[in-house]
Each structure stands twice: as C-alpha cells, then as structure tokens.
Amino acid sequence: MANDNARRIMNFPAIRPCESVALTSLLSSMINLGHKICGYKSRTLFANKKNARSSILLIESLLVFLEEIRNEGSMVGDSLVLSLSELYWVFQKVHFLLEDCTRVDARLLMLVNSEKVSNHLRVLIRAIALAMDVMSLAGLDVDIEVIELVDLVRTRARKATVEFERVDRRFVRKVLLIVNKFERGIAPESRDLRRILEHLGIRSWNECNREVKFLESEMSKECLTSDKRDLGLLSSLMAFLIYCRCILFEDIDSVKSDFQQRDGGFSSEMIQGLNSDDFNCPITLEIMTDPVTISTGQTYDRLSILKWFRSGNRTCPKTGERLMYTDLVQNLALKQLVTQYCSEKRIPFSETDVRNHGIVKSSIAGAGSLAAAQAMSLLAKYLAGRLAVGTIQEQQKAAYEIRLLTKSSSFNWTCCVEVGETIPSLLNLLCLGNPAAQENAMAALLNLSKYPKTNQLVAGNGGLNLVVDVLNEGLKPEARQHAAGALFYLSSVENNKREIGKMTGSISGLMNLLRDGSDRAKKNALLTIFVLLMCPENHSKFLESGLVPLLKNMLTNSEREELTTHSLATLSTLSEKLDGSMAIIHSGTLPIIIQIFNSSTSKPAEEYCVSLLLSLCINAGTYTVPFFIKNSSLMESLYSTLTSGTTHSSKKASSLLRILHAFDENVSDSSIASGTSQEQVVTAW
Template structure:
C-alpha cells in the first residue's frame, strides 16, 4: 500500500503519496491505515529539532484516530461508497504526514528544516485539515464505536478545524539568528561565538560528527540545485552549508570519531571496497570514462549525465545499450553509485579531478566560486581563523586546524585559493617535522589538497617544501603520510621546473621507488603517477633506472591483481622504453611476455591495452631487431593488435597500427629460409 521509506532518497517536503488501488477490500484498507498510523505514532519517541509542538499535535491526532480504527477494524457492516472514499483519502493523508515527520527527523537536515519552518508548519496545517475533510463524509452513525471514542474523534476534528499550526517563537528566533549571522558574513563581520553556539544547541547539534552530517546533507542539496540551475535556492543552501562549516571549525571543540576522521583501519576498509566492486562498472557506456554524475534512464541503465544528455541532444531517443525506444527522457540521479565512485576514488588515491578532462573542466567551473556572497566571505574568514590556529596555538589546536584545512581544501578550488592567500602553506610545511604522527599526517594531507592549486606549488618550493615533503615520503611516521607525500610530489611535478628540482633531490626518486616495494596499494598508486610525471623531464629517466625501478615495475606486471596498478606500471615502463637504455633494462628484466599476456587478456581495460601497445612499440623500436623477431613468432599478438584498431582508444589504435607496420616490415625484409634468431636470454629478455 505504501512504499518503505529510504533515508538515501532525495525526497524533501514533496510527499509522493499514492491513492489505494481501485477495488481494494475494506479489511486490506483498514490494515494498511492501521499500519501507517502506527508508524506515525512511533515518531512520538523521536527528536524534533524544530516544529516540535506542531509535530506533537499531529501525532496526538493520529493516536486518537488509531483508537477509532482499532474499534471498527473487526466490525461487520455494510460498506457504503462514502466509507471507501473517506478511508482512501485518509490513507493518502496519512502517507503524506508520515513523510513529513520523516523529513522533520531526518539525520543531517536539522538546520535546513529549521529554515523551512514556515513551510513545514503550513504542511502540518494542510494535512490536519485534510484529515477533517476525509472524515467529514464518514458515516459514524453506521458504526458501533463507543461514545467515548466518538467524542474524542469529534473533539480532535473540531480542534483541527479551528486550530493553527504556527512556527514556534524559539524557532523564529533561531531562524532570525541564522539570517543575521549570514548578513554578518556578507559584511565581513566576525559573528559572536555565543550566538553560533545557541543556534547549534537549539537544533541539537553538539558534536563534530553531527555538524559534519549537516554539511554533507546541505552539500548534496547544493549539488542537486546546481544541476537544476536554480540560482536562488543554490545561494540559500550554499550560505547555510558555510554557516555550518564555520560553526564546525569555530564552535565545536573536539573532533569525535566521525566517518571523515582518519582511522587506523582505513587500509582494511579500502581493501574491502576494492574486492566488492569492479571499477569497470564505474565507466559510462557512452564515453568509457569514470562517471562523475551517474544518472539512470527509463530502461534501468546508468550513464554519465553529460554523455546521455549529448546523446539525447543528437536526436537519439533510444537507450544506447539496449536500443529500446524511450517514452520518457527523465534522468534519475544514481546517488548510491555516485557515492561508491567517489569513495572508490578517494580510498585509492585517485583525485576526482583526474577522472577525465571533460568532467574536470565542468567541475572546475562549478566550484571555482561559492554559491553565494555570504558563503564566499565565510570561507575567507574561516581560512584566516585556521591560519591563526596554526601559528599561535598548542599542539592539539595546530593538529585540529591542519585537519580542518585538510577537509576543506579537498572540497573545491575556491577553498584552496582562500587557504593559499591566507598564508597557511608555510605553517603546514613547518609541522611536517612534528613528532606527533597525526599532526604530520594532517599537515601533509592538507598540503596534498592545496597542491592542486597552481599558485600553491611555487609557494611550497620557495619555502623549502621539497626537502620536507621528500623527507615525509621517505620516513613519514605513518604509512598514510608517506602516501600523501607521494601524491603531493605528483602534483608538484605538473610544473616543468619542479620536475627538475624534485629529480635533483637525492632522496626523492628513491623514496618513490621504495613505495612501490613497501607501500600500501594507495602508496604504490601515488608513487607510480609521481614517477610518471617526473619522467617528462629527460634527466629523470637515468635517475629512475639507477634507483632500480624496473624490477619492481615488472614484478607488479607479473603478480599484482590490481588493474590500475598494472596499467600505471605499464605507462611508466612505456615511457622508460622510449630511450634505448630503458628499453634494454626492461627486456633484461623479462617484461616482454607479461606485457603480451596482459594485452591478450579479455579482462584488461582499453587503457591497459593501450599502454601494452605503447610499451611493445617502444621496445620494438629501441630494443633492436631481436625483439621484433621474437614478437612475430607469437601468433596471438597480431589478433590483439588488430582488435585494438577497431575497439581501442584512438591513441591505442595509432600505437597498434605503428606496431603492425613494424612487424610487417620485418617479415617483408626477412630473406627466404631465414630463421629468426632467438633473443639471447642473458642480454635482453627472460623467456618463460
């Protein structure tokens, strides 16, 4: 009769109730009404942060009506049409009231529901009158209910007709307090901490984790309104979100064990996540890129929003996967999959900004500025506040400030810009030398997120950051700190001059190589991409070879089950193979046959196959004729290369085409009866 509530649904004050089906039996309708009324009455024990009196009044009304339903549930009497009509309308109203109460008690939405108090009170009023309307046609004279119950019902209905559901005075005061503080933000006035604390107390938010849930809820709503391009609602929600961000940093004194706080078992959580989900499921079937905004269409298949919109825009009103014609092009956000994708990227050290240029450009545009002037000024004030904490306070305060910067700098470009401008980087670099493992981790994680801002990289280098970051990468007190340091070096290496400077740091490349051997999967990933970035500077090729990277890279090809690590290792090897010294070292370490096996595997991704083709081409060009002679003797290779011509990426197709030409040219030049020499094992490659 009524769908189960789902906390993950994005349903706020919309109440998608449905009428009972036609021809429903009276006992079934009564049973469903009684079930819903019981659910409504169960809200009596829950906490309402606002509209408390209105909610209690509505629940009391349903409690009386539930007694009425209990008395008539087992009665045998004729069923006039007015009874079915009355109970059907009552059923619809009960559903809406249940949804309203769910919204009022929804976790993380307390500030939002406070600011919607006028609208919520109106909903209570309308639903109360709807109950009266539904029972106006009920034939009470045809039922055998007790006079006491009948009197209670009549009294409740009379009160509902004349009663008002108004916003409580304390709720009004809290709403005005929030608006006043937002106005202070706009005028760059620092709000009173006592006023902030009173508002948090009013809505029952007293812990860091509770405050963070409010921020996450509002952030999700901001994203939803941004997709709808409702600028007015977006500005309001952005302001409220930054109100809570400011409160979290300034008012809340202790970071409790919220889900965003670093945990010692994060590696185990990451491992579970990796085993449970196939990253291939995160690719859009149209663009073959990781989906940043997955949406589901009528057929139940999921695509990235921008890709499917382009598909529809071209006039193709069919499902790309099934070819089925669509009667509707409504897009439903797949929030569960979106969270899984973001969590997977986060746990594996894959910056969401690196999952595709198309996605990156759109996200940068969306987050380059906050949604309102109040949000903008609140963030600037918060950056200054946290910078002061880094400079002046005790160890516990410095650690807390570094953690908040870490969390906020991860969010978007504007936040990073504010922290860079406020001067936080020199202080964060200073605390990399802290003997407190948590402080060091939070400082390097904050620097990692800030390093995504172009201006921050030069500031880090100018303040002696390279040596400090390399030191953490080599001997950080926590494995997570070493992982973050490697990722920071990756972003620093995006600037050409920094590639040279990092390469000249004696311990930089060896530290990254050590991560490939002893680091976590995330550390290996960060080490690989950092090494790949450094190889754009020619002098670093020799340094990577001297650090004995190739045996570790080849070992990953042979033994690692993580596809992204194998793909990244192939990319590094392909770059090293562009020079003869690198190609010879790769052959000597037996990389040729594992590469061909990966290329021939049906489970290898298109990007992985592209890197295989690139590596094989470089080895063929720089490894000598003996390599080509060995490749032409492998029957399965040519089929895989021809498959890449039609099924691979554009770059893979070019690499495969070039390699095919090399193999054909070799065969054409080979004289009749010529026997291809076997590649000397001791000089070039170990043959399995």
C-alpha cells in the same frame, strides 16, 4: 511508501491508493502507517514541536476508529472508502514531514524551513478535517464511544490552529542575522553561534560535521535541478555550520554516527576486519562516496562511471562487457558500510567529496553564495592564525580543518593560499615530530598543491625538501602516501621536476612506496614517477634505481587494474629511449606485457601495451620483432585492436603491423634466395 533514502528532504512523494484496493488492505496500511507516525512521539523534534505533536495526537485518535472498523469487519459505503483513501494520502505526507523534522543530520535546515513545515501541516490538518466532514458513518456497527471519538477528531481538526511557532521564528531570525553578517564580512560572536547550536542540540564536532555532510548531499542534488533556486541558501547554511565546526569545537570527538545506532548497522568486529582498499572505485582507486552498480554487477563511484560513459564508452571498465543499457543502481548497503568504516577508522570522509554528482561545478564557479564566500575568507584567516601561534593541539586541529575544506573546493584552496601564513605554517608542522599533525599538514598540502600558486609558495619556503623528507621518514604510512601525491602536483612545474629528481631520497622514497606501500600509495608513487620521467635527466636515475623490475612485479602481482594501467604507462614512457627498452627486454617483462595485451579488456591498458610494443620494436627491433612474429596470439590481438581499438591505439597497431610485415617480407625474400626456411631465419635472427 517511497524509500526515504532516495528522496530529498521536504519532498513528499505520497501516492493515492487505486480505486480497486481492498478495504482490508487499505485499513492495514493506514494502521501500520499510523503507528509509525505515533512512534515519533518518543523522538526528539528540533523544530515545529507543538505543531508536530498536535498532528500526532490527532492521528493517534483516528487509529482507534480505524482499528475498530478492521476488527468489526463492518460493511462500508463508497463515501467512507473515499474518505479513508484521502486520509491514507494525508498520513503519508505527515509521515514524511515528521521523518524530516526528526532527522539528526538536518536540524539547521529544518529550523530554517520551519515556517514552510508549519504551512504544510496546516494544509494536511485541513485535509483531515475535510475527509472527516464527508465521511459517512451510516451503517457502521461500532460502539457509540467510537462514533463520539470520530466527531471529536472532526471538531479538533476543524478548529486546529497551526502557525509558525514563536521559538522557531526567533532562532530563524538569529540564523539569518548571522548569515547577513557573513555577507558583510563581519565575524559573528561565538556566543551567538553557540546559542543556536545549543537550541538544535548540536554539542559535538561530529554532530556539527554530520550536518555539513547532509547539506553537501543536498547541494549535490540541487545542482542536478534546473533552477537551482535553493543552492544559495544551502551554501550559506553549510558555511554557517563549517564556521561553527571550526570555531566552537576544540576536539574532534568520536561519537558514533547515527547510522551505527540504527537497526541494520554493521558490528564493530566486522568493520575492524575490513580493508579500506575493498571500498575503492576500480576506476579511480579512491574510496567510493556514492557507490552505484551497473548491469554487469560491478560497482563504481557514481561520478567516475558517469565520466566513463560520457567519454563515449559503453562497456564495463572492469569486465569489458558491452552494456545494453547504462542505468545506475545506488548500492545503499555498501555506502552504509563505507561510511561506518571511515567513521570507526577516523578516515576523513565527505559524502559528496569532490566527485559526487555536480557539486564540483558549483565549487569551481565559487562558494555558492556571498555569505559562504565571506565566511570562508574569515575562516581561512582564523585557521591560519591558529596554525601560526596556536598550541600543538590547536595547530593539529587547524591543519585537519584545512585538510577537509580543501578536499573538494577550489574556492577554499584560493582562500587558504591567499592567507600568506598558511603554507609556511603547514610546512613547519611537518617537522614537529607529531604523527597526527604531520599527517594532517601533509594531506592539506597535498590538496593545496593542486592550486598553481601553492607550487611557488612551497618551493619558495624550502618545502620541496620537507616533502621529500616526509616521503622517506614520515611518521605514518599515510603521511608518506600524501607526500607522494603532493610531489605529483608539485612536479607539474618544469623546474620542480628537475629539482625533485636531484634531491637525495626523492627517487628511493618513491621506489620504497612502490615496493611496500598500500595500493593508494603505489598509485601516488606511479603517477609521480610518470611525471618526473618527463624530465630527461630523471630517466637514467630511475633505471639505475631498479624501476623496471619493480614495475614487472606490479604487473605480475597487482590485482588492481588501475595499478596495472599506471605501470604500463610508466613502462611505455621508459621504452621511448633505447636504454629503457633494453632494460625492459633484459628484465623479462616482455612476455608479461604481451599476456596483458592479449587478455585485458581495459582500453587504456590496451593503448599503453601497443605503444610499449611499438617503442620496443623501434628501439630494439633486433630482439623483439622476431619474437612478435612467432607469437600468433599477439598478431590476432593487434588485428583486433586495429579494427576495434581507440583511434590512438589503432594507429599504433597499424604502425607496428607495418614493421612486422616488412620484416616478414624481408625474411621471406632472404630465405628464398639462400634456400633456408623462414623458421630457421627467424630463430637465428
């Protein structure tokens, strides 16, 4: 049996047993599979209820015959083995179908595919009838009752009528009518939406959101196919469910996700003791939505490591080990743990997120279908209205929905921003004194600030000051973290760099995050500081605020490679000016930089180190050049970078070596002329 976690829904990779398979093994496998199929009698079916139960009853009857053969150990002929092999193949197909029909996260998709499922079941029951027709019972030492049962199953399989069930047909029509309304820009009636969800047993926000996440996963897989023929349908169904999630459910409930109810889940006590930083990808420092393991045993988010490989890198980003092959193995255990942790901690988590597989490409291109585009436009207006005139609970819910919608799709950004009231209303939520509302509004603004038009709207509505206020006085650490991230995108506008640098509390707030924030907050702060330093007026302000000692502390104490790299990048920018170079030297950071350069396997870290060392030589050579020449390990690392580094780092290393060689030659000439040893000259210099 194929791993169901690795296959797409409505995909049935059944395999036929080999010709040399032992009869006992074949019978045992069939009986085990038959019992699994019969186990679906106790599970809820959301479509094809009659057809599925008829198939289960048919196989249940066959189990009696199969167990009788196994118990008696009768001699059987080739025709019977051939029939059993065919039945085993059918059993697999039926099992896959029933697994899909009972999935609690795929109810809508299976409803829409119910006619296709009924056609599959019809073909499979006919295959059972055919296998039974050619089955020879001659020579079998079994009771007459068993033979009569086989005849009965054969007759029932021949006469079985499997058709598109009337109730499924009716609700499929209702779904398609609503999709058609979306395409025409018409908002459907809430009661029509509610009837469909009630039929599917979707009664809570979490259950609806689980369906959305499943469809996102299917869309990401569809984007990897060549024809992408189902992408439009999947997009429309996902838009249907998102619309229902936002319109019908007032409360975001805390129902346990289905994986927690399955065997093999992790205990709540274990989850409570974990730190979300443990689930971050070493490359992006973001929570891994699709963790995969490479040949070195290190785990990364799939899209991050693929981007690393596509950039021409054939090394492990964390260990630097050169890879013989770049195969990825999905880490299902970690994925389950991450999902459960996010659910229990109420951390917004989208299985495909902006990073997963290829869904980003479809999001950038558009909504995926006309129905999805129009539904999102209608929903953006609805949510903007809730933000503007709703109760505090309705405003908080609307902000949370916008936060989710804008996390992964540029099309959703556009829809929300184009509704003029969205940005001012989110800014107003920052000041209401409600921790959850402030956090969700700030996170939504962070997502929306990636869209250029948002910068104008935020600045035009006094939003820069409000974001800086949250950076310093946010009611939750997460809100302050999101504020730093929003400032990073808002600083992409040149005027905003200057304005943010002038604001009281902007620099000190970022410094406080660097000092006391979580790793992700530190990352946001570092990125924002890096961008703000591009404005010359901010350079001295950060130096006066003690940025260099904080960065030194980051280099010394941080275990996150990405934080080390961002710290080096910021120091490299500071070192481009004389006062920055002197601050780095006087802080005692230079030996730490050299140690990292000598030991790091990260190409970005290596590049920033070389740039830093070169700037220090140019701006403060009197202090640095003699120290570098005396450091033999540094010289070895520079030569190594010259031959195996990136193009940029190799050029920097070459320039730095020329400076050091020139100084070395001058010292040698001076020592010969004066009769003083080179070591004495270097020490005195």
